[in-house]
Amino acid sequence: MQAFDQQAKAAEMKGRVGLRPFPYPFSAGLALSSDIDRCDPAAFIRIHQYLNCPRQGLGLAVSDSFFGVGRQYGHMAYYEDDGKTPAKEAELIRKALECGLIDTLHSWGAFDRSPPQADFLRNTAKRLTEDLTARGLNIKILSIHGAPINIHNLYARTEPNFCGDLPDSPFYTGDLVDCLGIKFYWASELLAWPLSIGSGFQGRILQLWRLVQNTVKNSVKRGLGKPAHIRRPHQILPLAYPLKLRDGRTLLGFSRFNAHPDGLWGLPTRHTLRYALSRSNLNRLIRQRGYLIVYTHFGMPADRQDPLFPDPDRQALENLAGHCRAGRIWVARTLDLLTYWLVFHHLEWTVKIEGDDLLIRIHSLADPTTGRRRPEEKELAGICFYTPRPRDTQLFLGDKPLTTTLFHPDETGRPSVGLALPENPDVSFLEKFNHF
Ligand SMILES: [Zn+2]
Known part of the structure; x- marks a missing residue:
């Protein structure tokens, strides 16, 4: 009975681990x-x-x-x-x-x-x-x-x-x-x-509304003989x-x-x-x-x-x-925002409970441009996992432990652990080009 309880507890904890859509504390x-x-x-x-x-x-x-x-x-x-x-x-x-x-x-x-x-x-x-x-x-x-x-x-x-x-x-x-x-x-x-990332009820309704609008517009484009202008759902x-x-x-x-x-x-x-x-x-x-x-x-x-x-x-x-x-809008370089989006949507990881520890292991990135591969560490910058036990959570890339920061519960009420944000470009070198 005790083993069963432990298994149920472990499964429940695993179910509460998930990627945060943006680096902490940002909402967009x-x-x-x-x-x-x-x-x-x-x-x-x-x-x-x-x-x-x-x-x-x-x-x-x-x-x-x-x-x-x-x-x-x-x-x-x-x-x-x-x-x-x-x-x-x-x-x-x-x-x-x-x-x-x-x-x-x-x-x-x-x-x-x-x-x-x-x-x-x-x-x-x-x-x-x-x-x-x-x-x-x-x-x-x-x-x-x-x-x-x-x-x-x-x-x-x-x-x-x-x-x-x-x-x-x-x-x-x-x-x-x-x-x-x-x-x-x-x-x-x-x-x-x-x-919108389309999560939550409001997000899904909004996406549905966009799809309906797009279907109507596409019919008009077909009627005008402009098939090349038709937009597929993944383009909107x-x-x-x-x-x-x-x-x-x-x-x-x-x-x-x-x-x-x-x-x-x-x-x-x-x-x-x-x-x-x-x-x-x-x-x-x-x-x-x-x-x-x-x-x-x-x-x-x-x-x-x-x-x-x-x-x-x-x-x-x-x-x-x-x-x-x-801490509301994460303003990022275009490359960093796109990389975060890619990682958030395609990262493959598992959770294991070992005694008091909660181990999150990142295995691969199902990258649509290259096929499945091990992500580079710098691609994971800013990545944040919700976890019910932030103090006992350890994050690994394969077998390599990663250094994480603990974050307080956000607006969803859930705490998280995350990797450091991508570094902002240091633009002090521009002073050397002031002759332009
Ligand atoms: Zn141009």
């Missing part, structure tokens, strides 16, 4: 995701000194992007427009990649007036990949540079001309995307709402989804959020952050315990006036920083 997650269009190095430095620096600015973890080529249009790029001479900002880009301030490639190049030459594109992409990987740098996120003329982009639902992932196209670069380490891909999917509900490219590779596609007076496809800039980060949007995000990756272009408008952020946008950012300091 948000990343500012900026395409580097029209951003020159001087603006890049000032913007990130304000956003990231805890002494001179807001101390938020905000990452950015860069181009391979595209300087003739005023974009920050690694190479001059010959595709081989390092640009004057190449070292700045490398330093930003090293510390995590840049985590996204905004396509190999910007070809905004005429499409790229196939050989030029391939050679530039290859040179960039070889240069960065030889320095031990890889890039995990790729974001499309949108205009249809940029045919070298990978597959995008709304752009049938893009052919970067078609193996028999002269613009094929799928192999190089792989070498560079790309795992997450923004394929121009925009949404106008926070992405979760933050990310496995996206199989035409060369057989799978990336994790993700959706970004846009709130703009001109509608979903209005061009967001640092002067429209007031809409995306409105008080009501942030409150809705917290209420829904959702994820949000905000689509923006920090470098725009390019005619740099002072102040860099007009009052309404500055106030919106300060309000966001206040939510972060108060």
